[in-house]
Structure formats: C-alpha cells, structure tokens
Amino acid sequence: MLSIIDKYILKRYLVTFTVMLLLFIPIGIMANLAEQIGKMIDNEAPLNEILWYYLDFTIYIGSLLFPIFLFLSVIFFTSKLANNTEIVAILSSGISFNRFLRPYFIGATIIAILMFFMTMFIVPQASVGFNEFKYKYLKKGKKDRVTTNIFNQLNETDFIYVSSFDPARKKGNNFTYERFTDKNKLDFKISAGNIRWVDKDSTYRLTSYRKRKIVGDSAIIESKRRLDTLFAFKIDDLTPVSYVAETKNLYELDKFIENQKRKGASNINAYILVKYKRWALPLAAFILTIIAVAVSSIKRRGGMGINLAFGILIAFIYIFFDKVFGTLAEQSGFSPLLAVIIPNVIFGILAFYLLQNAKR
Structure with missing residues (x-):
C-alpha cells in the first residue's frame, strides 16, 4: 500500500518526466525541420511522407533520449523538494533514506517497463520509416549499406x-x-x-x-x-541495410542474428550490440534514478542550477562511455556484451558511492 508521501513523490516523478518529454520533443522536431527543410524541398518529399517521418522521428529519438530525460526530470523535481526543505521534513519524521527511495524505484520500474516495450516492439517499426525517409530524401545518394x-x-x-x-x-x-x-x-x-x-x-x-x-x-x-x-x-x-537490426522486434532480432551468424556475416557484432543495448536500457532507468536522487537530495548553496549542471555533466559522460564502447564493439572485435556491461557497471558503482554519501 502506497502512503501519501509515496503517491506525492511518484506523481512528481511521472508528471515531471512526461512534461520533459512534451517540452523537448517538439523542440527537437522544430530543430530538425529547420535543418532539413531545404533538403526536403530540393528532393520533393511529399507532405504525407514528411508527416509520417516526424511521427517516426518522435518515437525513434524519444526512445534514445528516454534515459537522459528521466535523469534530468528526477534531478529537477528532487532539487525542488530539497530547496523547499521537504526532504528534511520527510527524513525528520522518522522515515529512513532507503524508505524515502521507495517511490523512486516504483517510478523507475514503470519507466523501465515502458522503455522495454517501446524498444522491443514499437521503436523497430518506427525505425523503418525514419531511416527509409532519411536515406531517400535527407541523405539522397549516400549509401545505406555495403555495396x-x-x-x-x-x-x-x-x-x-x-x-x-x-x-x-x-x-x-x-x-x-x-x-x-x-x-x-x-x-x-x-x-x-x-x-x-x-x-x-x-x-x-x-x-x-x-x-x-x-x-x-x-x-x-x-x-x-x-x-x-x-x-x-x-x-x-546480398547486403542488408546498415540499420537492419534496428528494424527488428524482440523475436525477429534473435532469428536475424542467428541467421547472420550462420552466414558468417562480418558485421555481426553490430547486430548483437543492438540486442544487448535494448536489454540494458531498462537497467539504466534504475542506475540513473539512483544517481539523480543522490545528487539532488542535498540542499546546496547554488540551488537547482548546481544540481542540473552536475547532472548534465554526468549525462554527457554516460553518453560518451556508451558511444566509445559501442564503437569498439562494432569496429575492433570488442565483445558487444562487455561494451554494454562496462558503462553500466561503472555508473552502477558511481550510483552506489553517491547514494552512500547522500545517506551520510
């Protein structure tokens, strides 16, 4: 049974995350449109295809930014709780810090489940339209596969x-x-x-x-x-498109990878990496939630701005590690499993350290 405090924090968690998505995705669409409108006009992209492209764009890009939006959302509303001394009041009432984290874990579980179904079943379908439009009108003449x-x-x-x-x-x-x-x-x-x-x-x-x-x-x-x-x-x-793994759902991707292994495909690591990243994404929701709470639950002299700046720095470092190890797996024969595990282990350790520091 959820207490009043649990419901209050969980509501703030989910509402802030939703508002963050609703605010930033339209901004992303307008920025992309401003950048690509010339190419769309030059290549005579039909209006109906442009509209479908931006629907797919919303799903595709939104799923990639889910962890970052989640991270910044938790920092934002938790910092407000700390600045309003609400966290001090909650802990002073006899509630332990671990008990205080309970609604955060419930919220992370809800988002993780949403991420799982999005990345496994909805995003692959959107990826088809997104990439086909991109190579047809925005990168016309550029190769989308080895030829x-x-x-x-x-x-x-x-x-x-x-x-x-x-x-x-x-x-x-x-x-x-x-x-x-x-x-x-x-x-x-x-x-x-x-x-x-x-x-x-x-x-x-x-x-x-x-x-x-x-x-x-x-x-x-x-x-x-x-x-x-x-x-x-x-x-x-003869040669599948470079983004083919992104277009496969949970069941299709496993069959596709097995088929490519049997064929001796040279870029098999890129396909396996996509699979492992999908499974690791829900775990990232919990790791980033813990880091965000640990960073923002302490009232600081600089207020919310310091917390957001620190949070953005950690987010960029997380993306950097993810990209570096992903590139290693695709181009140098590095294990795709390790490429996914290592960044999450590093940030898992960081989350544990920051959480212990916040408890003190």
Whole structure:
C-alpha cells in the first residue's frame, strides 16, 4: 500500500518526466525541420511522407533520449523538494533514506517497463520509416549499406558473391554461386556477368550465364546468354541495410542474428550490440534514478542550477562511455556484451558511492 508521501513523490516523478518529454520533443522536431527543410524541398518529399517521418522521428529519438530525460526530470523535481526543505521534513519524521527511495524505484520500474516495450516492439517499426525517409530524401545518394565485394554464406554448403550491388536497381555484378558437398568438394559453380531481380516475373535474370557441374573427375559446362531462374535467397540478402537490426522486434532480432551468424556475416557484432543495448536500457532507468536522487537530495548553496549542471555533466559522460564502447564493439572485435556491461557497471558503482554519501 502506497502512503501519501509515496503517491506525492511518484506523481512528481511521472508528471515531471512526461512534461520533459512534451517540452523537448517538439523542440527537437522544430530543430530538425529547420535543418532539413531545404533538403526536403530540393528532393520533393511529399507532405504525407514528411508527416509520417516526424511521427517516426518522435518515437525513434524519444526512445534514445528516454534515459537522459528521466535523469534530468528526477534531478529537477528532487532539487525542488530539497530547496523547499521537504526532504528534511520527510527524513525528520522518522522515515529512513532507503524508505524515502521507495517511490523512486516504483517510478523507475514503470519507466523501465515502458522503455522495454517501446524498444522491443514499437521503436523497430518506427525505425523503418525514419531511416527509409532519411536515406531517400535527407541523405539522397549516400549509401545505406555495403555495396562492393559482398560475400554471403547461405547455409553450410552454399556461398554467393557479387563484386558490386545496386539496391535501387536490385542488380549485382560479377555474380558467383558455389555449392559444396558434405565432403567440402565443389558440387557446382554458377557465374554470371550480372544478376538482377525481375519484380514482374518474380525471378532472377542472369546474363552471360555459365554453370560448371563437377561429375567425378570431369566437369559439365553449361552456358547461356541469358537465363531466368529461381534461387532460395532474397535479393536484399546480398547486403542488408546498415540499420537492419534496428528494424527488428524482440523475436525477429534473435532469428536475424542467428541467421547472420550462420552466414558468417562480418558485421555481426553490430547486430548483437543492438540486442544487448535494448536489454540494458531498462537497467539504466534504475542506475540513473539512483544517481539523480543522490545528487539532488542535498540542499546546496547554488540551488537547482548546481544540481542540473552536475547532472548534465554526468549525462554527457554516460553518453560518451556508451558511444566509445559501442564503437569498439562494432569496429575492433570488442565483445558487444562487455561494451554494454562496462558503462553500466561503472555508473552502477558511481550510483552506489553517491547514494552512500547522500545517506551520510
């Protein structure tokens, strides 16, 4: 059963967080619009697509800033409680500091659950529209995927390669398809000058087609100027977009990662990092809440301004650590799990230290 004080603090927690979102997200939209409006006009982006983009933008960017908004919200309203000597009155009534933290943990739990469902199911869908619009109108002409020297392992026996791939035309150059037997001997090899997906016929069109089939100690050669055929892979499997992991929900992402591991994808760490970051985000709600309460529950001479300045500094340091270890995991083979764990452990230790100091 929640006491009057619990309800009072929990209400302030949730209301301040909501107001923070409602205030800063429109500012973010206007800043983005002011920056990108020229590109939208130059590339003739339709109004309906712009409106959908900003709906997706709100969900996508809002989810990224959830921890920061949460952190600053707790500092803001807790500092007001401290400046009004409400915290002194609460603790003087015989309530322990640990008991005082109870509504904060309840609020953090509510936000953590919201974060979990947002990042696992809602944000991936918004990420599709957000990124597609960005590369279609705002970064027109820039690559959203690797397009040269693409190698893919479809399964244990089948391998494909193209020297270059044009996603707009769904066309790859210098295509090779190799199948090996269980004894790692070449079964057949298909090569073509290019491969193109034909939407109208739902087939692959190979030009300068050549197939070399191994039979015993000899080879059977088949060649054609053009061949329409079917393959078990999708044309986009040649090279998925760089943001593909962001567009997968909880269940799709696990299957996608397993599929990419089987194929031997070179950028598998980037996909695993996305998965671990999603699971770690709700934990960040508790760590940042503890740090924010510990920093702002003490009445200081500089008032709320000092608390907010210190809080913003910690927020930037948190983002810095997250980015550094994330980059290490994506580009240097550093463990994605450690890349997510280390920043949270560091700030977890900081939270414990600040909390013990605040209790004293």
